[in-house]
Amino acid sequence: MxxxxxxxxxxxxxxxxxxxxxxxxxxxxxxxxxxxxxxxxxxxxxxxxxxxxxxxxxxxxxxxxxxxxxxxxxxxxxxxxxxxxxxxxxxxxxxxxxxxxxxxxxxxxxxxxxxxxxxxxxxxxxxxxxxxxxxxxxxxxxxxxxxxxxxxxxxxxxxxxxxxxEWRSRSGCYFCFFQRKVEWVNLSERYPILFEQARKYEEFHRDQGRTHTWSQGERLDDLVARSGEIKANAEQQEIADAKKPKKRLLESLTQSDRPDDGCLMCIL
Ligand code: SF4
CATH class of the missing domain: 3.40.50.620 (HUPs)
Structure with a gap:
């Protein structure tokens, strides 16, 4: 048997x-x-x-x-x-x-x-x-x-x-499209080589007159050109968030623009 x-x-x-x-x-x-x-x-x-x-x-x-x-x-x-x-x-x-x-x-x-x-x-x-x-x-x-x-x-x-x-609100790929604009600026300062690589990925299809961007509505070139403004806005947002009751900076960073649930595998 x-x-x-x-x-x-x-x-x-x-x-x-x-x-x-x-x-x-x-x-x-x-x-x-x-x-x-x-x-x-x-x-x-x-x-x-x-x-x-x-x-x-x-x-x-x-x-x-x-x-x-x-x-x-x-x-x-x-x-x-x-x-x-x-x-x-x-x-x-x-x-x-x-x-x-x-x-x-x-x-x-x-x-x-x-x-x-x-x-x-x-x-x-x-x-x-x-x-x-x-x-x-x-x-x-x-x-x-x-x-x-x-x-x-x-x-x-x-x-x-x-x-x-210290500079970004979640884990995940360096080019993650869920990162905030200020995080792209931070990436450009901390890891210029990675930023440059991400920027190059945006070049595909440009010769056909189409632009695909990581950050909504804005190419990384343009985004980083206004890094001062982006940082100032982010600072103001932090101050406003810090004044909100029971919400610390980290919490506000991690919750304010969270992706929908499909991506928790990348960030939890
Ligand atoms: S969603 Fe996940 S796999 Fe896709 S770029 Fe972001 S971190 Fe990377």
Whole structure:
């Protein structure tokens, strides 16, 4: 008689974006879910601070963080998409560089993915796989953890906030079209080479008289030419946000122009 194959144990997975929330969740669950597998879908266009932060986190967790990479560059997918830049409405980058590598990594295994949506943002849904073998859990919602708690988890671990929060409000690709105009200015000052690369991507189709821009309604050339004005506006906005009750700068930065839920995989 043929023995039935033993059933594979359910896999427990936590995807890190290099953002504060998924990092705090990994720290929070490190001892609660010892069988956790950590992964990071590296788009190949991550900020240097993000990569450094993931390395630090890996040391803290004491387990490898599996780097998922399609082995193909952003340019490859850009070409496949007719050299049309991804946009909020046509977000092929998330699908190709984040979701597909994750689903391939899981395969047909039964898996639970732990999503770092907080209790104070429980209206958001995050990435939900259409694959029936993957289900989601939301520990911060279950345990009523909010923004303050996340900071506390990061601070008390000694890891603290990712460094890019000094100049940018979220993780993700250096050219992410969700970044604010002032963040583009900051990118141009901190990482001129990356900014220049992003600027070059806007050049596709220009010879046909069409302009595709990362930042809505404005080419990066034009944007950076008025960097003084953009910075002054951002400062005024910070002052106005700081006066609003119960809303700190970080919160205002991370919540005021958040993308819709499809992209939480890049930023949590
Ligand atoms: S971070 Fe932005 S550009 Fe990068 S994959 Fe996510 S949505 Fe696309």
């Amino acid at each position: 043929i023995e039935p194959k033993p059933k594979k144990p359910v896999r427990h997975l936590l995807g890190l974006s290099g953002g504060k929330d998924s990092s705090a969740l990994a720290i929070y669950l490190r001892d609660k879910v010892p069988e956790m597998e950590y992964f990071f879908a590296d788009t190949g266009a991550e900020l240097p601070e993000t990569l450094e932060f993931v390395d630090v986190l890996e040391d803290y967790l004491g387990k490898p963080i599996k780097r998922l990479n399609t082995g193909r560059s952003f340019e490859h997918y850009l070409k496949l998409n007719g050299n049309f830049l991804p946009t909020a409405k046509s977000r092929w980058c998330t699908s190709e560089l984040k979701i597909k590598p994750f689903e391939e990594y899981v395969g047909s295994d039964e898996a639970i993915t732990y999503v770092a949506i907080r209790a104070d943002e429980s209206h958001r849904q995050g990435y939900l796989s259409s694959k029936t073998n993957i289900s989601a859990r939301y520990p911060f919602i279950e345990d009523e953890k909010n923004e303050e708690d996340i900071r506390e988890i990061l601070d008390s671990s000694g890891i603290g906030m990712p460094k890019y929060y």
